[in-house]
Amino acid sequence: MGVEAVDGRIAGERGRLINIGYRLLGSLVEAEDAVQEAYARWYALPGARREEIASPGAWLTTVTGRICLDVLGSARVRRERYVGAWLPEPLPGCVGDVADAVVLDESVGMAFLVVLETMTPAERVAFVLHDVFRYPFAEIAEVLGRTAAACKQLASSARRRVSAAEGASVAKGASVAVDGRAELVRRVKTAWEGGDVAALVAVLDPAAVMTADGGGMVGAVLRPVEGGARIAQYMVAIADMAPGLELVERPVNGLPGLVALRDGVVVTVAAFDVADGRVSRIWVVRNPAKLGPWAGEG
Template sequence: MTDPQLAAVISERRKLINLAYRLLGSLAEAEDVVQETYTRWYSLSEEQRQEVVAPGAWLTTVASRICLDLLGSARARREQYVGEWIPEPIPGRSEWLDGSYAADPADRVTLDESISIAFLVVLDSMTPAERVAFVLHDVFRYSFAEVAEIVGRTPAACRQLASSARRRIQSSQEPSSEERADVVRDFKRAWETKDIEALIGLLDPRAIATADGGGLALAFLDPISGGEQVARAWMEIAARSPEITLLERTVNGQPGLVAQLDGVIVSVYAFDVSDGRITRIWAIRNPEKLRPWTAG
């Protein structure tokens, strides 16, 4: 018998992917969460499914609670992660590959200000409850009463959680600017020409560079602090890998760079820019996190 709610349930897939990715910072984990959510839906009896007045709300609640559980165990999992952990980067819409991985539009993440690597890094510093409350309310516009049912707190407590999270976001946000693309382009040019003075000039004196190789790719394990130190590190990278090709690409909705070796993307670089200078660089080299960029 055909499920009369099938169309409504399937139509929620993209929203669930977007929600889970923002909560977890991993597209691979987001896909697993959505799969588990649908498994639980179809584990219900037909009578139970018919009793669900709003399938979309039911799916969102289940997915959010699965994410909340995963976030609760993330700290222990991160302790075993090799080096620094950076959220999984997402290509721009025009840069998704044509292969099976990205062929389904429902699997694509909507790119907006709530998806930048800088934004996700701040989210990752929050408690699981703060993160879920903030994303559900401020990004997906759920009421605090609805958030309370999902998080298992009172609406007032959820309001406080979201407010605390919002202060962190607002203190870290930078205004968007076309200047960002120009700065990244200048960084690419200076890196390619091995112009260390130009690189130092483009980097904030307090700039920080963080790499994520996950123990699966060569990467510096600890963050590098200081504009001059970061510039020297990038000179070393250029000297060690002269055959690398750098390309300008959209990374999580922001201007970024990718490094290609023999036509295969081996690194993705995201940037945070303030007052015309780069303040943060995130270098993602873990091949498991580059799946959307390399799957064919």
Template sequence: MTTRSEPAHDRSDPNLGAIMGERRQLINLAYRLLGSLADAEDAVQETYARWYTLSREEQDAIASPGAWLTKVASRICLNVLGSARVRRERYVGEWLPEPLPEPAEWTGGVVDPADRVALDESINMAFLVVLESMTPAERVVFILHDVFRYPFPEVADIVGRTPAACRQLATSARRRIRASQTPATPAAQRADVIRDFKQAWEAKDIEALIGLLDPRAAMIGDGGGLASTSRHPVESAEQIAHGLVRIAAHVPDVTFLERTVNGQPGLVAQQHGAIVTVYAFGIAGGKITNIWAMRNPEKLRPWTTETQQPPR
């Protein structure tokens, strides 16, 4: 991943430090709103471009530049979400959020730290997938209020709704979240399940794989049109296990590595030294309920082979 250039502006600007200090917060917000780091970076870049089209007098008249930047970035994201629905209807196959590695693994530390996304429960893959089922307004209101703790009057000003309407949108969003939630699985247990899954996959052990999968498990692949990626979800433990064994048998020189994906234990597949797939998992009751496989090269941008740890 490369660092995007800063907006052109007068570097003697006394507000420069404070303004650029908001960048990490804006990236964190925009990624959760859009589910795509590339789109989040574009939204933040556009936000700064709008700031620097203001005259110095207009900038000085803004009491809280950080609040102004947040409002503009949120509105840009709201517009992007509206157009994204149209784009995703034309997307080849399933669309999944862009996976993120541990910040320490991003491009050998070359990337600006302000472009890294803070990892917490609001960016795990299961959470982001549920966000995709929300309307753009629901998603923006929920993220601003429930995740970033903006009060409803401020959220209402951002999205152009009344505070009462925003409360209703947040309630609807929470209902979607609750409907998808499963009892939390301790991190150590999640890691053990993924490690056992990796070993069973490498051994092409269908019975062991079936034993680790919930009977109603689903596997979704996002290849962005790659011919080798299923364009429809694969459902049931048996179907998934047989499919995984076929992958292991027919794709040469693949190495599976345990990695943190969006803050939780996951796997990556390396082929000829390059990461070709990132796997995120949903786990409940000690069983894998969901597998999300990201193969679209454009969504693997933050991942690099240069900083990966040795296989384990």
């Protein structure tokens, strides 16, 4: 098979690699950079070497995985210096260009991505490649530079983290009806717009937690707000200090969420998790650097 034919085959791998990269890194921008770097390394190979590679897709997956592993290692250091909480980049339900390639299923729900953040880089790679994308441990071993048995242990450890994560809905998120989630989010929106603390308290779990990510670039609470009553009071206070915002219902990472717009521009994206018929977690992303995919969503 000629080099041109092989290169034609790998063109269709980009979407799959973006999907892997986003789940590994929680950042669409970093996922795209990792995939671009993998393709750059492919084209840097001599033509004869490329022809020798039996499965270019597997080669690209291995290289992309290794790049993401390196990024995850350096990200831990960067996030220690991050102002406030770090949250994954939220994705809208319908966008163009790169984000359009990301399949919005339960493995990109904000709750799931937040749990992935608790894993070591090696655990995350092993878990995502095996449990989400069904790669065999023998191939994952090539990415991590470990034995297949060691990779299996890493995935098992990651699974325990998911099972032990606060909020059992993370593990069974797919079983929660989208209609039920949408209704709860709608009630949050109505109460928030009306400044109705009591109505917000009624829809929030008493042990609910709200985490905000402003990245030091815009105002956001630096530590999680805990307790339904405190969250309700905080939300109403924030609404009073930011008049002119328009709240709209939008899918966030494939699940019902809320978006705040100012003059038609998305300035805040809120994702939700639910448990026992109430909102149990709220993740609010305000860092403008993470809202690029939302341009034009107003």
